[in-house]
Structures are given as structure tokens and as C-alpha cells.
Amino acid sequence: MKLIDYLKETRAELKHVAWPSRKQAIVYTAVVIAISLLTAAYLGAFDYIFTSLLKLII
Numbered sequence: 001m002k003l004i005d006y007l008k009e010t011r012a013e014l015k016h017v018a019w020p021s022r023k024q025a026i027v028y029t030a031v032v033i034a035i036s037l038l039t040a041a042y043l044g045a046f047d048y049i050f051t052s053l054l055k056l057i058i
Helices: 003-014 022-057
Strands: none
Touching: none
16 A cells, blocks of 8 residues: 555544544543542552561561
């Protein structure tokens, strides 16, 4: 397949995409950041707990 054909087909496919509005994109980004921070805090807490327990055992 030629590069030009590929680019034309890609452009045609992008016209079928249902793009989110600016407001939706901002909300989705905030949700992803919030979930990432909560997951990091959750894993960090368990890491701290297990590290403390291992220090007590050793």
C-alpha cells in the first residue's frame, strides 16, 4: 500500500470518529488524573505498611 493511499484512508476513517467535546475531554482527563492519584496513594500506603512490617521482622 502506498503512503498516500494510507493517509487518505486514515483521513477518511477519522471523519467517522465521534470526538468528545472540550468539556467532556476536560472531565475525562480529571477523572483519569484522580484515579491515578488514588491508585498511587493506595499502593504507596501498602508499600509503607509492608516495608514497616519487614523492618520489624528483620
